[in-house]
Amino acid sequence: MQRKKSPIYQLDRRQFLTRSAGFASMAAMASALPRDVLAQAADYTLAISMRSVANPYHATFTKGGEDFADFIGAKFATLVTEGNSEKGIADIRALLARTNGKLILNVDPNDSPDARVIVEDVANAGGFVVTQWNKPADLHPWDFDPHYVAHMSFDGVPSGQRVTQALIDGMGGEGGIVALGGILSNVPAIERRQGLELAIAENPGVELLDFQAADWNETKAFDITQAWITRFGRDVKGVWAANDGMAIGALEALRQEGLAGTVPVTGIDGIDAAIQAVRDGEMAGTVAWDPTWTGGMGLSIAYHSAIGEINIADEPQGHREFYGTGILITADTVGSLGAAEPENFLDFWGKATGQIQYRG
Amino acid sequence: MEAERRGRTDGLGSVIRRHRRWAPVVVLVLLCAIIAMVNPRFIDPFNLVRLLNAAAIPTVLVMGATFVILMGSIDLSVEGVLAVSAVLASAMVANNFTSADFGLWAVPAGILLGLAIGGVNGVAHVTLRIPSFMTTLGIGFVAVGVATAILQGDTVRISDKGFRALSLERILGIPAGVWIAVAAVLVALFIQERTRMGRWLYAIGGDEATARQAGVPIERTRVMAFAVAGAFSGLAGVMAAAQLGQGHALMGQGRLFVTITAVVVGGTALSGGVGSVLNSVVGVLIVVVLFNGMVLMGLPPFAQQGVQGLLIIAAVAMALDRSRLSFVK
Numbered sequence: 103m104q105r106k107k108s109p110i111y112q113l114d115r116r117q118f119l120t121r122s123a124g125f126a127s128m129a130a131m132a133s134a135l136p137r138d139v140l141a142q143a144a145d146y147t148l149a150i151s152m153r154s155v156a157n158p159y160h161a162t163f164t165k166g167g168e169d170f171a172d173f174i175g176a177k178f179a180t181l182v183t184e185g186n187s188e189k190g191i192a193d194i195r196a197l198l199a200r201t202n203g204k205l206i207l208n209v210d211p212n213d214s215p216d217a218r219v220i221v222e223d224v225a226n227a228g229g230f231v232v233t234q235w236n237k238p239a240d241l242h243p244w245d246f247d248p249h250y251v252a253h254m255s256f257d258g259v260p261s262g263q264r265v266t267q268a269l270i271d272g273m274g275g276e277g278g279i280v281a282l283g284g285i286l287s288n289v290p291a292i293e294r295r296q297g298l299e300l301a302i303a304e305n306p307g308v309e310l311l312d313f314q315a316a317d318w319n320e321t322k323a324f325d326i327t328q329a330w331i332t333r334f335g336r337d338v339k340g341v342w343a344a345n346d347g348m349a350i351g352a353l354e355a356l357r358q359e360g361l362a363g364t365v366p367v368t369g370i371d372g373i374d375a376a377i378q379a380v381r382d383g384e385m386a387g388t389v390a391w392d393p394t395w396t397g398g399m400g401l402s403i404a405y406h407s408a409i410g411e412i413n414i415a416d417e418p419q420g421h422r423e424f425y426g427t428g429i430l431i432t433a434d435t436v437g438s439l440g441a442a443e444p445e446n447f448l449d450f451w452g453k454a455t456g457q458i459q460y461r462g
Numbered sequence: 463m464e465a466e467r468r469g470r471t472d473g474l475g476s477v478i479r480r481h482r483r484w485a486p487v488v489v490l491v492l493l494c495a496i497i498a499m500v501n502p503r504f505i506d507p508f509n510l511v512r513l514l515n516a517a518a519i520p521t522v523l524v525m526g527a528t529f530v531i532l533m534g535s536i537d538l539s540v541e542g543v544l545a546v547s548a549v550l551a552s553a554m555v556a557n558n559f560t561s562a563d564f565g566l567w568a569v570p571a572g573i574l575l576g577l578a579i580g581g582v583n584g585v586a587h588v589t590l591r592i593p594s595f596m597t598t599l600g601i602g603f604v605a606v607g608v609a610t611a612i613l614q615g616d617t618v619r620i621s622d623k624g625f626r627a628l629s630l631e632r633i634l635g636i637p638a639g640v641w642i643a644v645a646a647v648l649v650a651l652f653i654q655e656r657t658r659m660g661r662w663l664y665a666i667g668g669d670e671a672t673a674r675q676a677g678v679p680i681e682r683t684r685v686m687a688f689a690v691a692g693a694f695s696g697l698a699g700v701m702a703a704a705q706l707g708q709g710h711a712l713m714g715q716g717r718l719f720v721t722i723t724a725v726v727v728g729g730t731a732l733s734g735g736v737g738s739v740l741n742s743v744v745g746v747l748i749v750v751v752l753f754n755g756m757v758l759m760g761l762p763p764f765a766q767q768g769v770q771g772l773l774i775i776a777a778v779a780m781a782l783d784r785s786r787l788s789f790v791k
Contacts, residue, residue, distance in 0.1 A: 154610065156711040161615030286764060315763040319716050320706060325516050325750075329757035332509040333501065354706050358515060358630065358637065375617055375708060 146408060147201045148401050151181040151190060151209040152234075158373050159393050160210070163234075166397025167208055170447050173398075174405065176206075183212045191219055203227035206408055208400035210234040217241055225249035230408045232400040235290075239460045243422040247415040251404040253423045254396055255458055258290045258370075261389040261428035262297020262344075265368045267304075268432050269340045272366035272386030276307030277339025280330045282316040282323050282352060284344045291315075294344045294370055311337065316348045323351030331359055341367045346376035346388055353384055372431060380436045387432040394445055395453055396426060402447040412450070420457040427453050485780040486729045486744040493748060493773075497755035504758055511636060517750040518643040519705070522698040523721045524728075524742040525650035526580070526691030531725050532663045533684060534670075534734025535587070535594035537691050540721050541714030542605030543579050547572040547699025549609045552709025555622035559613075565624055572700035573693050579605060580692015584685030594688075609711035617710040620703065628704035639701050646697060650739040659686055667734025724749045727777040748777060 150167040152160040164180055171178035179197060183190030190212045198205055207224055209231060211217040217237035224231040225246045233253045243250040269279065281298055284291030295313070302308050311334050316323040323343060330338055341356070343349035349369030356362045363384045369376045372390025379385035407414040414422070446452070498504045523540055530537040553560045554568035564571075579601060587597040620626060631638040654660040662683040665673035674680050698717075703709045728745025730737025752773060756766045 155615045156606070156610035156613070158615045158617065283763070312757075312760065313763070314757060317716075321702075321716055324706070325753055326757055328512040328516055329509075329754045332503050332506060332512060332754070333758050333760075350706065350708070357707075358512075373617070375619055378619060 146204050146206050146405065147177045147179060147197070148206050148405065149179040149181060149194075149197055149208070150397060150401075151183065151194060151207065151211075153183050153185055153210065153212060155180075155182065159371060159391065163210065163393040163397040166394035166399075166445070167401050168397075169394065169445065170398035170401045170405075173447055176405070185212060187212045187216045191216060191223070194220055195223055198223060198227040198229060201229075203229050205229035206401055206404045207231045208234070208397065208404065211236045214238050221246055221250045230404040232404045234396055234400065242419075244415070244419065248407055248413075251407050251414050252400070252421070253458065254400055255423075255425055256290075256391055256428055257425045257455070257459075258293025259297045259300070261370060261430075262294035263301045264297075264428075264430050265370055265387050265389050266298045266301030266342060268387035268430065269342055269366055269368040270301065270305050270308055272368075273308075273340040275305065278309050278311040278334060278337045279340045279342055280311050280327070280334065280338055281313045282326060282341070282343040282348045283313055284315070284318045284348075286315050288318075291318075291344055298342055316343075316351070318345055318347060320347045320351030320354075323348035324355045327352040327355035328358070331355070331361075338365060340386070341365060343367065343369045345369055346371040346373040349385060349388070350375050350379070353379060370428075372429070377431060377436060380431055380433060383433065387430060389428040389430055391428060392426055392453070398445050398447055399450065399453070403450050406450070421451055421454070423458040424451065424454040425456055425458060427455050482780075483729065486727065486741060486748065486777065489727075489777045489780060490744055490748050490751065493751055493755065497751065497758060501755075501758040504755065509754070509758075511640075513747075513750055513754055514640045515637045516754065517746050518637070518639040519698050519701050520717070520720050520724055520746045520750065521643040521743060522646045522694050522701060523717060524724050524746055525646050525739055526694030527721045527725050528650070528728075528730055528737060528739045528742045529653070529663055529687045530594070530691045531722075531730055531732060532667045532734060532737055533687055534667045534732075535684070535687075536722070536732070537580075537583065537598045537688065537695075538595065538718060539579065539583055539598040539602030539605060539692070540695050540718045541716075542602030542609075543576050543692055543695035544699040544702060544714035544717055545709075545711055546579070546605045546609045547576050547696040548703040548713040549613060549618060549699075549709040549711065550575050551625075551700045552618040552620050552703045555620055555625040557618050557620050557622070559616065559618040563622070565622065566628075568625060568703075569628070569697075569700050572703075573696045576696015576699065577689050577693040580695070581685060581689040583692060584688030587688065588681045588684050598688075606711055606714075613711055615711075617708050620707045620709070626704055626707060629701065630704075639705060642697070642701060646694065647739065647743060650694075653690065654739055659683060663687060664735055667736075669735070720746075720749055723774055727774055748773075 148167065148171045150164045152163055155161045155164060168178055181193045194207065207229060209220055211220060211233060214236045215238060217233050218241050221231055221241065230249055230251050232251050235255050237253055243252050283295055302310050312330065314326045316326055327341060341352045343352055346369035349367050353362055353367045356365050366386035368386050369388045372388050376385055376388040380388060406412045503509060527537055551568040551572040554562050554564045554571055556563045583598050583601050586592060587594045627638060629637060629639045633641055662678045665678050666680060666683060670680060702713055724745035725742045726732060727748050728741035730741050752770060756769060761769065
């Protein structure tokens with residue numbers, strides 16, 4: 103109950119603030135946005151749906167969406183699936199009913215098949231939806247014009263490849279690597295592993311000693327890394343992990359042996375702990391996914407389609423299903439991090455890097 | 463012929479029955495022997511220390527879990543309690559999230575928080591008469607929820623070297639976490655063998671109606687058992703925070719499965735009344751050795767879960783005396 107209440111409370115407060123501040127700041131706002139946009143912003147409710155704000159990626163993703171809602175002065179709601187597809191879909195249906203279909207939704211579906219149900223529901227109700235990461239390969243935005251606006255994702259292959267190269271550079275260009283994978287059947291786990299293998303193939307002096315699935319779990323990564331130190335001893339010159347949580351687990355296992363900072367580790371996702379470890383010289387690199395951008399820009403593109411600023415049906419497929427840019431963070435680039443400029447929500451495809459590919 | 467063959471199997475059967483309590487130890491020794499034959503580095507002293515290190519936190523967790531399972535109940539709040547205690551402990555020592563710096567006071571605080579949540583488990587279970595399965599599942603979710611609400615998805619990073627020493631410091635070449643686990647086992651063993659609560663746990667698990675007639679304070683014992691289990695989970699949370707140098711809402715992920723598996727593989731019956739904390743120590747070692755061994759032997763990842771599952775069934779089949787069970791559910 104608590105969760106359901108709080109967004110409404112926030113809406114009321116926000117509406118109150120926008121209205122009372124309206125007269126005073128009318129001039130300033132009117133110069134930023136045309137007047138009819140302001141009128142329409144009040145009509146639509148903007149919403150983010152994701153697994154849980156307990157994970158930093160989704161917390162930042164939600165914050166990005168909220169930033170955009172603040173930017174246009176629209177109502178904003180947060181929906182949490184808690185890893186439960188039924189709950190995720192039911193909450194979206196309830197919100198569609200409450201808003202009379204005047205909904206702009208940016209959703210990271212709990213599971214790929216959910217995306218189809220959600221897209222159909224939103225399209226039938228006359229709302230607009232952008233999906234993230236998970237959707238069936240045969241479900242395309244252009245099949246539901248104009249309601250299914252776009253699908254955004256990140257390509258794990260080039261990111262996995264670039265971060266592996268950073269690891270190999272940290273090892274001095276040669277030696278044995280052990281690798282911690284995610285859940286074997288996960289698409290990002292598969293893509294990131296492909297990137298790892300591509301980079302190793304490019305470096306003849308590097309050997310993949312072992313690959314184990316630690317299921318995105320830092321404790322499991324800790325135990326596996328301990329066992330690797332027994333099995334391979336000093337032959338382990340670098341530890342690769344498919345996400346930062348597992349990288350931290352591996353790093354702590356190395357610390358138990360006095361090897362933290364001696365054996366480089368890399369992860370992917372760009373969580374704070376990993377960025378700090380890069381700063382401390384204990385990790386050789388990670389890749390950040392820019393969740394502020396996915397959260398805010400997903401809503402921005404859908405919103406501007408809804409109010410007719412973008413004619414989404416005429417946009418090329420590369421603007422309907424596209425990858426964002428993974429940002430490689432290494433010792434060289436970590437210093438300039440945080441100096442990033444505030445998100446420009448009107449530069450719709452500025453950070454897009456190509457149309458999504460479906461790998462068999 | 464017929465009689466002779468029956469006689470022989472009866473003989474073997476009774477030998478197995480008489481020595482069944484040693485079955486988990488036999489499984490552990492066999493497992494070690496097989497792994498050492500495939501990869502002799504397994505018995506390298508450094509690896510043995512790593513095994514103990516990997517076993518430390520699960521050992522603390524199974525101490526409490528054994529008490530609860532001895533009563534025929536179950537505690538599914540392990541992951542939640544571990545997570546909140548880890549978050550509390552990491553937020554009390556020098557860290558990047560709060561300005562607190564209470565040093566090792568975080569240890570009793572984490573244990574007490576666990577004790578309190580465990581107590582809530584017990585009271586809700588006893589007074590509301592909700593099965594422990596549901597109560598502890600619910601309280602576990604609440605615990606993770608609280609940790610999530612406080613942190614908003616953030617992770618508390620620990621910078622307190624003195625607190626990290628609880629995991630990283632070595633005494634006689636063995637990590638401090640292992641010594642803490644040994645102390646936890648001694649405490650649990652004392653509770654089991656030398657206190658009335660220990661006896662009562664077996665009485666309740668064996669036959670609750672008879673125990674009640676014999677004057678065993680059922681409700682009080684149940685609440686105490688859940689509280690003690692919570693305290694052990696709390697301590698495990700503190701140890702996990704020290705080991706990983708951080709605290710976050712998902713710290714406990716994967717711990718529940720290992721805990722229950724270890725208790726059962728060690729020979730403590732889920733139906734209650736049979737088992738011991740020492741059995742569970744052996745159970746933890748079996749699970750940890752198996753995991754370590756599969757990596758050492760280079761078993762492909764997709765085969766590991768299968769092997770793990772088969773071994774669990776085999777170990778339970780050997781360890782549990784089912785001849786006295788009238789039905790199996």
